[in-house]
Amino acid sequence: MARKKEYIEEEVIEKAMELFWRNGYEATSVRMLEKEMGINQFSIYSSFGNKKGVFIKSLTCYKGKAKLELINKLQKSSDGINAIKQYFYDFIKFSRESRLNKGCLITNTVNELGEKADQEIMTEIVNFATNVKHLFIEKLELNDKKTSQIIKEQANYLMVSLQGLSVASKMFDQEQLDDFIENTFKNL
Amino acid sequence: MARKKEYIEEEVIEKAMELFWRNGYEATSVRMLEKEMGINQFSIYSSFGNKKGVFIKSLTCYKGKAKLELINKLQKSSDGINAIKQYFYDFIKFSRESRLNKGCLITNTVNELGEKADQEIMTEIVNFATNVKHLFIEKLELNDKKTSQIIKEQANYLMVSLQGLSVASKMFDQEQLDDFIENTFKNL
DNA sequence: ATTTAAACTAAGCAATTGCTTAGATATTGC
DNA sequence: GCAATATCTAAGCAATTGCTTAGTTTAAAT
Numbered sequence A, B: 001m002a003r004k005k006e007y008i009e010e011e012v013i014e015k016a017m018e019l020f021w022r023n024g025y026e027a028t029s030v031r032m033l034e035k036e037m038g039i040n041q042f043s044i045y046s047s048f049g050n051k052k053g054v055f056i057k058s059l060t061c062y063k064g065k066a067k068l069e070l071i072n073k074l075q076k077s078s079d080g081i082n083a084i085k086q087y088f089y090d091f092i093k094f095s096r097e098s099r100l101n102k103g104c105l106i107t108n109t110v111n112e113l114g115e116k117a118d119q120e121i122m123t124e125i126v127n128f129a130t131n132v133k134h135l136f137i138e139k140l141e142l143n144d145k146k147t148s149q150i151i152k153e154q155a156n157y158l159m160v161s162l163q164g165l166s167v168a169s170k171m172f173d174q175e176q177l178d179d180f181i182e183n184t185f186k187n188l
Numbered sequence C: 001a002t003t004t005a006a007a008c009t010a011a012g013c014a015a016t017t018g019c020t021t022a023g024a025t026a027t028t029g030c
Numbered sequence D: 001g002c003a004a005t006a007t008c009t010a011a012g013c014a015a016t017t018g019c020t021t022a023g024t025t026t027a028a029a030t
Helices: A009-023 A030-037 A041-048 A051-076 A081-095 A105-116 A119-140 A148-168 A174-184 B009-023 B030-037 B041-048 B051-076 B081-095 B105-116 B119-140 B148-168 B174-186
Strands: none
Touching (some): A041 A051, A051 A119, A148 B105, A174 B148, B009 B051, B030 B051, B041 B051, B051 B105, B051 B119, B081 B119, B081 B174, B105 B119
16 A cells, blocks of 8 residues: 555664764764665654664664674583683674774763763663673683682673773784783683 | 963863863864853864864873873882782772763773874874883883783783773773772783 | 054854655555 | 555755854053
C-alpha cells in the first residue's frame, strides 16, 4: 500500500558509525551524515528521530562490530591472561583505519561528553564497559590461584589500561604501545 | 597616547582555559568564552587573534598551572618510583573540580582532535608530553639497577597509563582508580 | 585643551547547525 | 486503472557558529 525504503537501516547506520568514530559526536553534522549514509535528511529523521537517535544506533552497531571482530575471540579463548593481552593487541588493529587511529568509540564518547552525556548514551556506554569487564573477570578466573579480591583489582586495572591504550594509540607509535602492553601484563 | 586595557590577558585566559577544560574545544563557543572571560568578542579577537589563538594560550596556561600544582612537586622529589606514583594520585585531585572529573586538558585535546589537530596545537601537546616523559625517565633513573632499555620501556608504559587515568577518571569511581594505580606500580 | 590612537560597545556578517515541511514519486491492495 | 500511503527531493526554518566593523569612549602626549 506504500512505497519501499531505498536503504537498509543497518547498512546506513554502519556508515554513520564510521563517521562518528572518526570525528566524534559534536564534530559530526547532520549534513555530513547525509552524505556518508547516502540518504536524505528526511530519511535520517524518519528512521532515527534525531541526531542523538542516529548516534545511539551507531553505538549499538559499534558494539556488534566489536563483538564480531574482537570480543568473540576473547570469549572463546581459554588462555586466561594471554587471551586478554591478545585482546589488547587486537584492539589496536581493530581501531586503526589505514593510517588513522580512531581509538575506541565508547572511550572517545566518554572523553568527549563526560558527565554531561545524555542518560540514554551513558547507559549504552556503562553497559558495554560492564560487559568487557565481566569478560576480563571470566578470563582472570581461569587462574585458580587468584582470590576474588585480586581478580576484582586486576579487572579494574585492565579496564583503565585499555582506555589508556585507546587514547594513546592516537598519538603514540607502535613501539610505545608495545612497551605499554608488555609492561601491563608483566605481573598478572 | 591611548586607552588602557581593562583586563589582564593572563587572567582572562585562565577563565578560558577552565572552560575549554570542562567542555572541550569544539563545544566551547566564542559566546561562552565572552561570558566566562568577562570581555567582549572584540577584545578576544584583538588580544588572541581567533578562537584557536585563545586555545593555544589556554594550553600554555594549563601547562603553567600543572607545573605549579603538580609537576614541580615531582621534579623536586628524590623518591623515584614512589614520586611518580604520588604524581598519579595528585593528578586525580588536580583534575577534579568539585564533583566533576575533567581529565587532563592535553589528553582531552588529543582525544577530541586526534590527527586532525592543527599543527600549532599538536606541537604544544607533543611538547608537554615530552616534558612529562623526561621527568618520569629522570625519576626512574634514580634506581641504578634499571638499564636504559628498561627505563625507556617503563616511561612509555607510564605515559600511556597516565592517559588511561585521565579518561577513566571521568567515569570510574575512586576505588577503581586506586586499584589501577596500585597495580600499575606493581610492575615497576 | 587638543590631538591621537588604542580599547571599548553592540550590531551585523555569511555560513553552518539541527530539524521541518510542502510537494513530487513510487509501490501496494483493490 | 485507481486510490491510498509511505518515501523521496529539496527548499526553508530559527538558532548558533566564528568573526568583523562602524561608531563611541578613554587616556596619554603634545
